[in-house]
Amino acid sequence: MDTADPQERPAPLWSSLLKYREEGNLRLHMPGHAGGRGLPEAYFTLAELDLTEVPGIDDLHQPRSEIKEALRLMAQAYGARESFFLVNGASSGIHALFMSLPGERPPVLIPRNAHRSLWGGMVLSGAVPRYLSCAYDAQTGIPLALDPGVIGAELEANPELKAVFLTSPSYWGTSLDIAEMADKAHKRGAALLVDEAHGAHFAFHPAYPRPALSQGADAAVNGLHKTLPVLNQGACLHIGREYKDRNLLAAALSLITTTSPSFPLLASMDLARQFMQVKGYEYLDRAGRTAEKYRARIDQIPGMRVWNPSGDNDRYAAGQDPLKVTLHISGISLDGLQMADVLRREYRIQAELAQPDLIMFMMSFLHREDEWEWLHRALVEIAGKYGGTDRKTGVIPLIPCPRMVLSPRQAFRQERRRVKLKDSLGRLSGEMVAPYPPGIPCLLPGELIDAETLEYLWYIKQRGIYTQGPHDPALDYIMVLEETGKGQE
Numbered sequence: 509m510d511t512a513d514p515q516e517r518p519a520p521l522w523s524s525l526l527k528y529r530e531e532g533n534l535r536l537h538m539p540g541h542a543g544g545r546g547l548p549e550a551y552f553t554l555a556e557l558d559l560t561e562v563p564g565i566d567d568l569h570q571p572r573s574e575i576k577e578a579l580r581l582m583a584q585a586y587g588a589r590e591s592f593f594l595v596n597g598a599s600s601g602i603h604a605l606f607m608s609l610p611g612e613r614p615p616v617l618i619p620r621n622a623h624r625s626l627w628g629g630m631v632l633s634g635a636v637p638r639y640l641s642c643a644y645d646a647q648t649g650i651p652l653a654l655d656p657g658v659i660g661a662e663l664e665a666n667p668e669l670k671a672v673f674l675t676s677p678s679y680w681g682t683s684l685d686i687a688e689m690a691d692k693a694h695k696r697g698a699a700l701l702v703d704e705a706h707g708a709h710f711a712f713h714p715a716y717p718r719p720a721l722s723q724g725a726d727a728a729v730n731g732l733h734k735t736l737p738v739l740n741q742g743a744c745l746h747i748g749r750e751y752k753d754r755n756l757l758a759a760a761l762s763l764i765t766t767t768s769p770s771f772p773l774l775a776s777m778d779l780a781r782q783f784m785q786v787k788g789y790e791y792l793d794r795a796g797r798t799a800e801k802y803r804a805r806i807d808q809i810p811g812m813r814v815w816n817p818s819g820d821n822d823r824y825a826a827g828q829d830p831l832k833v834t835l836h837i838s839g840i841s842l843d844g845l846q847m848a849d850v851l852r853r854e855y856r857i858q859a860e861l862a863q864p865d866l867i868m869f870m871m872s873f874l875h876r877e878d879e880w881e882w883l884h885r886a887l888v889e890i891a892g893k894y895g896g897t898d899r900k901t902g903v904i905p906l907i908p909c910p911r912m913v914l915s916p917r918q919a920f921r922q923e924r925r926r927v928k929l930k931d932s933l934g935r936l937s938g939e940m941v942a943p944y945p946p947g948i949p950c951l952l953p954g955e956l957i958d959a960e961t962l963e964y965l966w967y968i969k970q971r972g973i974y975t976q977g978p979h980d981p982a983l984d985y986i987m988v989l990e991e992t993g994k995g996q997e
């Protein structure tokens with residue numbers, strides 16, 4: 509990776525690790541590999557920099573020097589009042605946000621297209637969700653835009669709401685117009701929190717969807733590892749000027765964060781921030797233009813349509829990350845899963861997501877034009893071999909929004925038992941079912957398995973869609989709650 513002159517754009521955390529390595533110390537401290545011993549050679553460089561809170565290396569739980577400075581630079585880059593490093597992915601930022609809400613059982617408005625990490629946030633905090641069912645595009649299952657008017661009406665009808673928790677961009681890169689919703693939330697004294705896990709790059713180029721924080725969100729969580737050159741698990745939580753309980757948030761984060769964070773992971777975030785400030789605009793600019801060109805070219809391939817929320821589809825989203833390329837492939841005789849398999853075996857291309865009727869490619873701004881061309885060529889060949897059909901794709905059933913009977917924390921503590929899926933109608937679920945990716949739960953513990961939900965579960969089962977949550981991945985059985993009254997708080 510081409511990084512900038514450290515003098516101009518310092519990466520203080522990374523520099524502190526290099527300095528320690530240069531000193532050639534006898535490492536009589538953690539971690540146990542003492543600089544890489546006992547590990548295969550491929551780990552050496554990483555392990556040499558895998559340090560702990562010795563003098564000269566700062567402490568994530570009490571940042572005073574390099575980490576403090578790296579966080580200051582991070583906040584500056586994102587226009588945040590303050591940023592926090594997360595070493596357990598965006599999920600941990602979401603958990604901490606819920607834990608910092610006021611009160612014992614804070615009510616939160618949550619459009620139901622949220623990632624499964626919201627469940628952990630609610631169990632840990634005791635928050636009680638008020639779910640909003642979402643509309644989805646019938647052909648692709650992509651969540652449609654939220655109407656700010658609906659959010660406003662919910663806030664008005666439920667003045668006890670403490671926060672609104674939005675997901676933008678979606679897993680597919682569609683983004684929301686947050687400003688109006690933030691305004692409505694603030695007028696009612698509620699915080700506007702955004703899971704922006706897939707949008708860490710937006711802040712570095714104006715042609716990409718507008719970052720949540722710049723639209724008035726009180727806090728946003730970025731999964732840096734998803735779209736920036738950052739090691740897995742690296743993420744950031746940013747808060748805006750008006751964020752109410754900064755100290756409680758910091759305490760919640762410290763509570764759920766290991767006291768042995770990975771320094772190579774932390775430093776990769778420091779370096780990525782430096783990279784984005786120095787080269788991000790240039791890379792995103794080039795990637796945006798390349799994406800525009802190839803999105804149009806791929807759209808011309810017979811049998812494939814590129815999902816695009818512009819023009820007639822405006823109502824679908826306020827914006828679209830051009831680097832998420834979703835194809836609807838009803839004119840190809842292969843379904844999405846078969847096509848992903850052919851791409852991998854015959855063209856050495858691994859797609860991000862494959863579903864019966866669509867396939868999604870997650871391009872990075874670091875991919876070169878010849879790599880876009882590689883994908884395009886493969887798709888043209890596949891269309892040539894398997895095209896010319898009109899596969900009946902059918903309508904994707906809508907993700908249900910089941911009725912919550914027990915709050916997440918109550919349900920979490922309840923006894924459960926296994927029943928046949930076909931016998932589960934009318935029972936309260938004892939487990940989460942989240943097709944993965946994208947990880948949006950169609951059922952959570954404490955929710956009623958009604959006819960619509962059961963039908964959706966059958967759909968998942970029959971199509972063999974991969975899920976996280978169920979103890980029986982085949983979904984022949986499902987865990988339900990014992991009917992022993994409410995769980996203990």
Ligand SMILES: Cc1ncc(COP(=O)(O)O)c(C=O)c1O
Binds near residue numbers: 598623731741743
């Ligand atoms: C929208 C969304 N939010 C949050 C997460 C959780 O991110 P992480 O895996 O970094 O914990 C994901 C993960 O895929 C996601 O898609």
